[in-house]
Amino acid sequence: MLLVVGIVLLLIMRKLEKSVPLKIRKYTKSEDEAELMQMILDEDGWDYADENLSEKYKSALETSITYVAYKNNVLCGYSRSLQDFGTYIYICDLLVKPDYRGDEIGRKLMECIHKDYPDCIVYVMSGVDGYYEKLGYKRVGSIFEL
Numbered sequence: 607m608l609l610v611v612g613i614v615l616l617l618i619m620r621k622l623e624k625s626v627p628l629k630i631r632k633y634t635k636s637e638d639e640a641e642l643m644q645m646i647l648d649e650d651g652w653d654y655a656d657e658n659l660s661e662k663y664k665s666a667l668e669t670s671i672t673y674v675a676y677k678n679n680v681l682c683g684y685s686r687s688l689q690d691f692g693t694y695i696y697i698c699d700l701l702v703k704p705d706y707r708g709d710e711i712g713r714k715l716m717e718c719i720h721k722d723y724p725d726c727i728v729y730v731m732s733g734v735d736g737y738y739e740k741l742g743y744k745r746v747g748s749i750f751e752l
């Protein structure tokens with residue numbers, strides 16, 4: 607019985623959480639840096655907050671096209687992209703906090719870029735091909751590393 611009540615409460619909380627409006631805006635160092643770097647630190651496999659990279663990454667957040675997504679004053683996702691001569695945009699990073707996944711925050715962060723840069727062709731440095739295919743992106747090439 608207690609388990610059922612717990613599950614129902616959880617579902618209600620989840621529904622309420624979904625109804626909280628999502629706010630997406632451009633990144634500012636003073637407002638977002640600390641929370642964003644903490645989110646990266648908490649994410650398995652993301653090393654930008656490691657000692658040897660963090661200062662360079664903080665500076666990249668400011669010089670890139672960086673969006674942050676907030677729900678209830680909690681930074682729950684971000685994207686970082688680079689623009690090339692006003693024509694191409696390369697999405698480098700997209701991350702949504704685990705508890706907030708599945709609520710279209712990733713999709714909305716991606717949509718922001720298309721909305722704000724409608725004349726640019728958008729490329730993605732994909733780590734999750736299935737996800738970008740789901741969003742309608744088409745495979746057009748490969749990345750080489752040396």
Ligand SMILES: CC(C)(COP(=O)(O)OP(=O)(O)OC[C@H]1O[C@@H](n2cnc3c(N)ncnc32)[C@H](O)[C@@H]1OP(=O)(O)O)[C@@H](O)C(=O)NCCC(=O)NCCS
Nearest residue numbers: 699700701702707708709710711712713733734736737740
């Ligand atoms: C990938 C990620 C950004 C998705 O964010 P999200 O806000 O949970 O995704 P959305 O809610 O916008 O999902 C949109 C659709 O994609 C699907 N989807 C989500 N993650 C997926 C994945 N890894 N593979 C395939 N499809 C996926 C969802 O089920 C949803 O489908 P629906 O429209 O049929 O319901 C998030 O899972 C994440 O931060 N992962 C870790 C970091 C990462 O891999 N980043 C991307 C590489 S840089």
